[in-house]
Amino acid sequence: MLKQGIHLKLGQSLSMTPQLQQAIKMLQLSSLELEQEIQSVLETNPLLERADEVDQYDSGQAQEEVTRSDEPLSETIPEELSTDSNWEDTYDTEWKTSNPDSESASDYIEKLHSHSEGLTEHLLWQIDLSNLSVIDKTIAHLVVDYINDDGLLTESPEQILDALESELLIEQDDVEAVIRFVQHLDPIGIGARDLGQSLWLQFNFHYPDHPLKKKAQLLLEKNLDLLAKRDYKSIKKEIRLNNDQLDTLVNLMKTLDPNPASQFNRDDVDYIRPDVYVRKVKGRWQVSQNAETVSELCINQEYAEMASDKHVDKAATEYIKNNLQQARWFIKSLENRNSTILNVAHAIVERQMAFLQYGDEAMKPMVLKDLAEQLDLHESTISRVTTRKFLHTPKGIYEFKYFFSSHVNTDTGGECSATAIRAMIKKIITSENPRKPYSDNKLTNLLNEQGVNVARRTVAKYREALAIPSSHDRKALS
Numbered sequence: 001m002l003k004q005g006i007h008l009k010l011g012q013s014l015s016m017t018p019q020l021q022q023a024i025k026m027l028q029l030s031s032l033e034l035e036q037e038i039q040s041v042l043e044t045n046p047l048l049e050r051a052d053e054v055d056q057y058d059s060g061q062a063q064e065e066v067t068r069s070d071e072p073l074s075e076t077i078p079e080e081l082s083t084d085s086n087w088e089d090t091y092d093t094e095w096k097t098s099n100p101d102s103e104s105a106s107d108y109i110e111k112l113h114s115h116s117e118g119l120t121e122h123l124l125w126q127i128d129l130s131n132l133s134v135i136d137k138t139i140a141h142l143v144v145d146y147i148n149d150d151g152l153l154t155e156s157p158e159q160i161l162d163a164l165e166s167e168l169l170i171e172q173d174d175v176e177a178v179i180r181f182v183q184h185l186d187p188i189g190i191g192a193r194d195l196g197q198s199l200w201l202q203f204n205f206h207y208p209d210h211p212l213k214k215k216a217q218l219l220l221e222k223n224l225d226l227l228a229k230r231d232y233k234s235i236k237k238e239i240r241l242n243n244d245q246l247d248t249l250v251n252l253m254k255t256l257d258p259n260p261a262s263q264f265n266r267d268d269v270d271y272i273r274p275d276v277y278v279r280k281v282k283g284r285w286q287v288s289q290n291a292e293t294v295s296e297l298c299i300n301q302e303y304a305e306m307a308s309d310k311h312v313d314k315a316a317t318e319y320i321k322n323n324l325q326q327a328r329w330f331i332k333s334l335e336n337r338n339s340t341i342l343n344v345a346h347a348i349v350e351r352q353m354a355f356l357q358y359g360d361e362a363m364k365p366m367v368l369k370d371l372a373e374q375l376d377l378h379e380s381t382i383s384r385v386t387t388r389k390f391l392h393t394p395k396g397i398y399e400f401k402y403f404f405s406s407h408v409n410t411d412t413g414g415e416c417s418a419t420a421i422r423a424m425i426k427k428i429i430t431s432e433n434p435r436k437p438y439s440d441n442k443l444t445n446l447l448n449e450q451g452v453n454v455a456r457r458t459v460a461k462y463r464e465a466l467a468i469p470s471s472h473d474r475k476a477l478s
Contacts, residue, residue, distance in 0.1 A: 018329075356393055
């Protein structure tokens, strides 16, 4: 029989405290996400404030007192103003900034509220200003609705007619005429059925009287796949071109835009803000944190003193104490994040000095475990630190994770990183004879001659990762 009872049992378990959870969360945030997190905490915790804002407030208050004492208000306002005078004639109402060359307030506000015009809006604007009839404008509006982000028409004239024939008394010829009208709106090439027709519309617009016009149409509408493969031999055979005519057509094709709608599909650019800068000063590499990513926070002393004020009621005191403790935890977590990122950056630079000096081919193999053992941290911590954190170097801006790669053995008993091998493969292929490109087997042999023992399938994998075609395709493209 089962019998209920109370028993004592000793045991150990690992639990994550709120402080640890907060530290882990902040560690894996990017610099932009961290700024949003800091702003959110500042809005909810009155005990926390930015140190620079406190300094600016103190200095601003002192300056204001000097201004008040040196320049009385009565002296700044003229006693009489002419009836036709403007406020701007007496007072400077221009936008005041620290930079005298910066934009005015009106320009700033205009940019702030402006947005880039989309392709649909741009086409509809041209249609509404055109001399088309009301019926044709209705058709044109529907045609624009069927143009995708790549600028291609996704529906046939028959399908567009089916969608409109219940509302309008029109025929397919009317729809096709309106489609041709849309195809000649800015940018030229919009509303085509496919890429070949889009390019042909552009060619016909820019070179209407060119002697090779008919051959260009045949090339773009019937043999575009050969042009994409650069199979010039087949092109000359199919279209009956000599070498000079082929060179002329190819050069003309380079002036066309394969995606005329791209200029309207540009989203706002997300600029990378590096977390750490690496500079070489007097022959030594120096690592420093980006001051823009380091927010100095402090405790609001006025509120903090209220926690021990006996005249403050109990509920308010308890509220202040809780927020004070949370503010201290947050500041501690922020400091821990900054120091950990800086330590990891130091360790990366120490191991990858050859890369900073010579580039990808000098990259040394490194895994998370290497830094974890060196810094006495857990691998998961290193993983969080190296995710969406960026290092600004003389070679460019790299994510921390870029410096980690597997390795293969060399004949000398050393190791070579995968990044370095990819760089070597790219360098070899760049210097090859285009008419006799190296096969993967040949690339393997060349790497082995340089002391890098790597399998052919590994070379093929790295080549594909670099988006480099096979030797057969490279030869066809030459």
